[in-house]
Amino acid sequence: MTHPRVTYDRAADAAYVYLTAPGTLTRAARTVACDPVGIDGTVNLDFDEEGRLVGVEVLGAAATLPARLLESAERLDPRGA
Structure with missing residues (x-):
């Protein structure tokens, strides 16, 4: 099993967390916001x-x-930020 691509x-x-095959360009058609109880975020x-x-x-x-997971994620900001 390959690990999903993760950006941070x-x-x-x-x-x-991308749940599509690597290299696949899939656009989100709908986003559902969740506000889990008891979780910060x-x-x-x-x-x-x-x-x-x-x-x-x-x-x-x-x-x-x-x-x-965050340490191994693809960074979208400079490492020093």
Whole structure:
């Protein structure tokens, strides 16, 4: 099993987990915002035109996701930011 692509912007404290095959360009047709009870942060679920889940955005990622996942994520900000 391959690991999903994960991007992280430390300045925004936002991570995105891509649930599509690597190299696949899939646009979200609909986003559903979730506000999990008892969790610091917000989760947005992105669905394609056929209703398939294609990605998950996590706001407040540092408090919600494992540090090792964020450390290994593709950075969208300069490492020093």
